[in-house]
Amino acid sequence: MMNLRTMVVGLTDDLVAKAFMRLWEHEEGTLKVWRASSNFVYRFENKGKKFFLRFSFEGAQSLEQVEAELDFIKYLASSHYPTIVPIHSSEGKLVERVTTSEGGYIGVVFSDAEGESLDCEQMNDSQMEAWGKSLGCLHAWSQVYEPAKELKRKDWRDGLDHIAAALERHSHEKEALIELDNLRIWLYSLKQTKHDYGLIHYDFQQDNIFWQASKSQFHVIDFDDAMYHWYAMDIVAALADVLDHTERDSSNQVECFLRGYTAICPLDKQMIEHFPKFLRFSKLYSFSRILTALEDSDLSNTPPWYAGLKLKLMKMTDEMRLGFSNPW
Known part of the structure; x- marks a missing residue:
């Protein structure tokens, strides 16, 4: 943001x-x-x-x-x-x-991107599976991608640095600072192999994938957030809205997605167990970006959409704060 x-x-x-x-x-x-x-x-x-x-x-x-x-x-x-x-x-x-x-x-x-945008609630089981397969294929190509040294994207450490810099400007966010410390300790403890770590999309959600019905596949856009991270992070970031949806049972959607993904790329059981912690990274990273977006935002003569967007972002940070106190 x-x-x-x-x-x-x-x-x-x-x-x-x-x-x-x-x-x-x-x-x-x-x-x-x-x-x-x-x-x-x-x-x-x-x-x-x-x-x-x-x-x-x-x-x-x-x-x-x-x-x-x-x-x-x-x-x-x-x-x-x-x-x-x-x-x-x-x-x-x-x-x-x-x-x-x-x-x-x-x-x-x-x-232009080919295909139509779908909401999660619109997707049937085969489309959820194709979504997972599409991400699995991306990771399979990522595993053998070797860019020139001067063409390397940032990694999760840069993400932690961004969070730290934002929280330094907002030092009253005590629980977010504790969350950052816990995430840093945990991430540095994880092993990196070519099978579970590489360049990820990081925003593989519905607004960046377009369903091509004639080919039963998704057309993918917007690699602006791509970074080096564990592939499990990409799965969690893609499924963030599904995993975080407490009002309905989303286990079947997750199962279909993972079935498609693992048809292309193996997924270690321990990485699946780490999904909740990767989700915590995603939320804290988003929190820091929204804090940055809201800085110096008391403007006059703003366009009609401005007040509504600002209020929406402020409500999002309030909701995110509630999760930082959850036990590890």
Whole structure:
């Protein structure tokens, strides 16, 4: 989640998006906001085809990390994994930069995702299994992926550092600090092998996977959060809403997902037992990102969506705090 002030500035009159559009071929009048969360995403068309422009404030994402992300995506696409591909600009670049009075932005353009978005409640058993299989295939390719040293994504230690930096600015969050200490001790105790650790997607949820009914598979987008972590973390992050749903029995959905996953990649029993702790990492990491998003967010003359989004994020942090006191 980006800082709310950054979100307001970046969306104002679509000026930043329009600046990027000068660098890629497009049809006039087709540029529209698609979503804004950890970055800005716009849809546009060119020669009858749909594309996505994604950009972020330069202070929030480095050029090196974007290039590392694109390297992994190109590797997956070349391996025939169903994913989007980056599109060259008019100057032949995959990554472009624009500068405004507020600072610099880094942007990329991707091909359109094929298929339709499904909610968990819409998925039948075979689709849940295909979802797990899709993640298993991604991990299978990740196990043999060897990027150049300068194209390596961040890892879970950087995630812990991000959490620590956010909590240092919010030192009153005592239970979150204790949660961080417990997570750090636990994560450093885990073994890393090529079968259970590697580059993961980290956001393999419904808004980033698109069901292709004709092929009975999912088309995958948005590797912006990719990091080196245990593969079990990716499973938990994908199933976070399912695992955390206390109002209904989700055991069958989890079973179907894992059946698809383990048809491609083995999953150690101990890693399954660690699911609740990986979920705690996910929640604390999200908590730290939301705290960062809310910093310096007392703005005037805000757009209509601003107050509702800010309130929603504040309620999310309140709910997350309740979990930090749960026993380990």
